Amino acid sequence: MLRVTSLSSYYGKIRALKNVSLHIKPKEFVSLIGSNGAGKTTLLNSIMGHIQKKEGEIYFNNTDITNLKPEKIVNLGIGFVPEGRRIFTDMTVEENLEMGAFIIKNKDKIKENLEFLFDIFPILKERRKQQAGMLSGGEQQMLAISRALMSSPKILLMDEPSMGLAPKVITELYEKLSLLKNAGLTIFLVEQNAKIALKYSDRSYVLENGRIILQGKSSELLQDNELLRAYLGKEYKEKWER
Ligand SMILES: Nc1ncnc2c1ncn2[C@@H]1O[C@H](COP(=O)(O)OP(=O)(O)OP(=O)(O)O)[C@@H](O)[C@H]1O
Ligand SMILES: [Mg+2]
Numbered sequence: 001m002l003r004v005t006s007l008s009s010y011y012g013k014i015r016a017l018k019n020v021s022l023h024i025k026p027k028e029f030v031s032l033i034g035s036n037g038a039g040k041t042t043l044l045n046s047i048m049g050h051i052q053k054k055e056g057e058i059y060f061n062n063t064d065i066t067n068l069k070p071e072k073i074v075n076l077g078i079g080f081v082p083e084g085r086r087i088f089t090d091m092t093v094e095e096n097l098e099m100g101a102f103i104i105k106n107k108d109k110i111k112e113n114l115e116f117l118f119d120i121f122p123i124l125k126e127r128r129k130q131q132a133g134m135l136s137g138g139e140q141q142m143l144a145i146s147r148a149l150m151s152s153p154k155i156l157l158m159d160e161p162s163m164g165l166a167p168k169v170i171t172e173l174y175e176k177l178s179l180l181k182n183a184g185l186t187i188f189l190v191e192q193n194a195k196i197a198l199k200y201s202d203r204s205y206v207l208e209n210g211r212i213i214l215q216g217k218s219s220e221l222l223q224d225n226e227l228l229r230a231y232l233g234k235e236y237k238e239k240w241e242r
Contacts, residue, residue, distance in 0.1 A: 001026045001155055001186055002047070002078075007056035009039075009046045016042045018210040019056070024155065029177070029187040031197035031218065033231060034207035040190035041083050043207070044159050048080050049073045060155075075103055079153030083160055085144040089133030093124055096132050096143055100150030109152065117146040120179055138169035142176065149180075156180070158189035162196055174200045194231035198222045206231075 002024045009017040017039050024030045034040050045051045047058055049070040058066045065073050074080070087096050097117070101110045118125035121142045127135060132143055141161055148156060161177075162170040174196055181187055190207075191197040198204055198218045206214040206227065214227065221227055 001028075001061060002188065003057075003059045004043075004047065005057045005059075007043075007046060007054060007058065009042050009051050010053040011042075016210050017046065017054075020207070020210070020212055022205050022212065022215070024186060024188050026154075026186055027181070027184060028203065029181045029201045030189075030203050030205070031201035032188070032190045032205040032207055033192070033194040033197050034190070035192060035231065038207045039210040040192075040207060041159055042210075044080070044082075044157055044190060047073075047157065048078070074151065074153075077152070077154035079148035079151060079156045081141075081144045081148050081156070081158040081161065083163070085140050087132045087140055087144050087147065089131065091132055092129055093132055093135070093143060094128040096147050097124075097128075097150050100147035103151050110150070113150050113152060116183075117149060120176060120183075121146055136169075137165050138173060141165065141173055145176075145180075149185075155186040155188060158187070160191055160193075161189060162191060162193045170196055194228070 004020055004022050007017055007020040008015055020043060022032070032040060032043065042051065046054055049065070049068055057064065060076055060078060063076060065076065088099065097114060101113065104110050123139055124143060124146060127139070132140065135143060145158070145161070161173060165173065170193065177187060178200060189197065198221055201218045204215065204218045204221050205212050214221070
């Protein structure tokens with residue numbers, strides 16, 4: 001569904017991504033894990049058309065999207081939840097969701113999407129008249145995800161959905177992502193939180209210094225002690241090396 005081939009992305013002369021190749025099949029839940037500064041955000045911004053200076057190819061189904069504008073990419077069916085959520089805090093929950101549906105012309109479809117999302121995220125239904133800025137961090141992330149899904153994307157890209165959330169809230173959020181996957185959504189997310197991403201995704205890639213250094217089934221990568229030691233740091237040591 002999405003295929004990135006030998007992608008290198010640049011900030012001026014700095015090559016932030018180096019020959020990155022990856023793919024995501026329909027209905028797969030794929031994660032890419034990497035520490036601070038590995039290039040995770042750069043990768044998603046490159047796919048979404050926010051970074052122009054790049055080499056390589058990005059295909060969405062049979063369309064070459066490498067050099068398309070961001071609006072065009074969204075219109076083709078790629079939903080995006082950026083780092084830090086970026087919802088409209090002084091608008092209501094419902095208004096945020098309506099904004100997400102701006103490319104959908106069919107009113108019935110908008111209503112159908114809204115009902116589906118309120119089913120998955122009942123808290124958003126409860127709070128639909130409230131200002132989005134009043135929501136908790138976890139609820140704001142659920143709103144950001146729902147807003148992206150209002151445009152009926154075929155694949156959802158997410159930048160560190162767990163960022164800044166408490167462990168219990170992170171688990172709750174990933175349970176919702178599982179529900180969305182079971183409903184047929186294709187998911188690609190990037191995370192520093194390797195443990196949660198590996199636990200919930202089907203396959204994973206590991207990015208280090210702009211390069212993919214490892215890939216495989218998430219359940220198998222979860223058995224990789226070296227990897228866990230490198231990416232789970234202190235938490236891993238406390239649990240396994242006491
Ligand atoms: N606008 C920019 N101009 C120059 N260099 C940048 C810019 N944005 C990111 N970089 C550099 O590119 C590299 C990758 O950054 P990126 O933000 O993609 O990492 P990340 O994996 O998303 O990190 P984090 O986990 O902190 O979000 C880093 O070395 C960073 O300093
Ligand atoms: Mg980032």
